[in-house]
Amino acid sequence: MHPSTTALEHGQAPDINVPFPRVLDTADPCVARERTQEFLRHPHRMKVLEREHPFLARVRHRSLNGLGLMSSQYGAAVEISCAPRSTLVTVSYVADGRMLIESGPARRASGVLDTTHAMVYTYAEDVAMRWAPGLRQLMLTIDRDLVTHHLRNLLNEPPHEPLIFDTLVDLNDSGQGLTAAVRTFRQAFELCGMAEPPPVLAKEIEHSILTALLLGLRHNYTSRIFSVQPLPAPRVVRRVVELIHASPDTAFTVADLAAHAGVSERSLHAAFQRRLGTSPMSYVRRHRIERAREELLGLDPSAGVKVADVALRHGFTHTGRFAAMYRERFGESPSETMRR
Numbered sequence: 001m002h003p004s005t006t007a008l009e010h011g012q013a014p015d016i017n018v019p020f021p022r023v024l025d026t027a028d029p030c031v032a033r034e035r036t037q038e039f040l041r042h043p044h045r046m047k048v049l050e051r052e053h054p055f056l057a058r059v060r061h062r063s064l065n066g067l068g069l070m071s072s073q074y075g076a077a078v079e080i081s082c083a084p085r086s087t088l089v090t091v092s093y094v095a096d097g098r099m100l101i102e103s104g105p106a107r108r109a110s111g112v113l114d115t116t117h118a119m120v121y122t123y124a125e126d127v128a129m130r131w132a133p134g135l136r137q138l139m140l141t142i143d144r145d146l147v148t149h150h151l152r153n154l155l156n157e158p159p160h161e162p163l164i165f166d167t168l169v170d171l172n173d174s175g176q177g178l179t180a181a182v183r184t185f186r187q188a189f190e191l192c193g194m195a196e197p198p199p200v201l202a203k204e205i206e207h208s209i210l211t212a213l214l215l216g217l218r219h220n221y222t223s224r225i226f227s228v229q230p231l232p233a234p235r236v237v238r239r240v241v242e243l244i245h246a247s248p249d250t251a252f253t254v255a256d257l258a259a260h261a262g263v264s265e266r267s268l269h270a271a272f273q274r275r276l277g278t279s280p281m282s283y284v285r286r287h288r289i290e291r292a293r294e295e296l297l298g299l300d301p302s303a304g305v306k307v308a309d310v311a312l313r314h315g316f317t318h319t320g321r322f323a324a325m326y327r328e329r330f331g332e333s334p335s336e337t338m339r340r
Contacts, residue, residue, distance in 0.1 A: 014093060014138055014182045024059035032057035032074070039070055040141065042086040042123070049077040053133040062189050065202055066143035067209060069186060073136040079128060086123035089142045091169075091178065091213070093118050097135030101167065102128045111168040118169040118179070120217060124162055140182050142209065150210040153255045154225050156264030166218040177212040185209065188317050191308075200288070200315035203251035207281070211254070225266065236261045237275045240268065244284055248291050251315070254280050288314045289322075289329055296337040307334040 024035045032055075033046040039061045048055050056075040061068065092099075092113060099113040104125050113119045113129075121127055122144070131137075151159050169175040185205050188197045197205070214225065240257045250256075257280050258265045272280050292314040299305050308319045311334070316322035326334050 014179060014186055023061050024057055026057050027055055029055055029057070029078075032059070035059065036070075036072070039068070040086075040088060042088060043083065045079075045081040047079045047081075048074075049079055049130070050133070051076070053077070063141075064185075064189075064197065065206060066146045067185065067206060068141040069182075069189070070139045070141065071137065072139070073134070074131060075134065077133045078131045080131070081126065081128045082123055084123050084125050087144050089120070089122050089144055089147050089163075089213075091118050091120045091140040091142075091182070093138045093171075093179075093182075095136045095138075097132035099132065099135060099137075100130040102130075103167075113168070116171055118171060118175050119167055120165045120169055120213075121167065122163055122165060124164055138182075140185070140209070142213070146206070146210060147213065150255060151214055151221060153258055153265045154214060155221065156267070159221065161220070164220045169217055174216055174218065177216040178209065181205070181208040181212045184317055191312065191317060198313055198315065200249075200251040201312065201317060203253050204281075204315045207253040207255070234271075234275060236263055236268065237271050240272075240280065241283070244287055248287065252284055257284075285315070285325075286329070288316075289325060292316075292322075292334070293326070293330060293337060296334055297340065299338050301339050305338075307338065310334070 023039075024032065026032055026035075029046055029048055033044065036057075036059060037043055039059075053076040055078075057072070059070065059072045061070045063069075094113055095115060099119070101111050101113060101119060111117070111119075147163065148159060151163060169178070171179055188201055188205060196202070214221075240261050243257065243260055244252065254265045254268065258268045261268055263271070269279055272278060272283060276283060278286075292310055295310055295313075296307070299310075307323070311317075311319055311322040316325075323334055326332075326337075330337070
């Protein structure tokens with residue numbers, strides 16, 4: 001068995017073979033470079049390093065509210081070089097090969113990307129990536145403004161210097177949370193087809209990716225994020241709970257709730273744990289599942305509406321987990337509720 005296949009079967013990385021629209025199939029390196037620049041909104045250089053394997057670019061891309069997933073392969077060995085100051089933060093996973101990463105003016109080696117590691121970059125300096133023949137990549141792209149805004153909420157103040165991550169991420173260690181969020185992102189596209197995921201679900205995906213990125217991976221703000229902060233007053237939790245109940249159809253994130261309360265996300269999380277014994281988003285999900293129950297109770301079983309459709313509308317992508325949470329909460333399955 002190929003080692004990369006084993007890694008993917010063990011769940012270390014998201015599925016590279018994403019079912020996205022076919023946006024690029026070309027044997028012309030210039031066309032490949034120009035089209036991928038359009039997706040990434042950032043210039044880069046591409047050089048084919050050998051002719052033993054034929055060059056054939058196959059690129060698939062899908063985006064949602066500042067987040068994107070792009071799968072790509074080039075067949076031949078290539079080098080892709082990117083200049084600094086991109087508007088994106090990217091996380092790359094690979095299969096069927098290895099990628100040598102070099103960065104900075106001196107092109108110093110930053111590491112080797114393989115099936116047990118991901119690579120995260122903010123493009124603060126030059127980056128060169130040498131793809132082995134046959135390598136396939138899945139890249140998560142995040143608008144830098146989203147990351148900066150989320151970081152500000154975690155710090156409760158504007159960042160004072162550029163965000164820099166440790167480049168290589170161990171998928172068996174610190175990368176597990178982000179990888180799980182990327183899998184959910186991919187699954188949402190798969191379940192929704194060509195339709196946009198519902199706003200509640202889109203917000204949930206955005207928050208899970210940004211939180212896993214900034215809390216799960218090491219960077220130059222990690223110690224400040226995890227420093228001790230004073231616990232907010234009890235009225236902060238009351239204000240947030242009132243907002244959640246007053247706006248049941250709003251796709252809240254922790255950032256939204258923290259901004260409403262005037263505290264950092266971490267402070268709000270600590271306050272919820274102390275006062276209610278749960279996290280803000282767990283409370284939101286509990287409220288959503290109660291709303292889902294109200295919808296199920298009002299449905300006509302003969303109308304052909306599926307439990308999965310109701311779950312998706314209320315921000316739950318995994319029907320099995322939704323059913324388990326539902327049974328734990330209400331003592332019966334969603335389908336049993338709908339048949340009443």
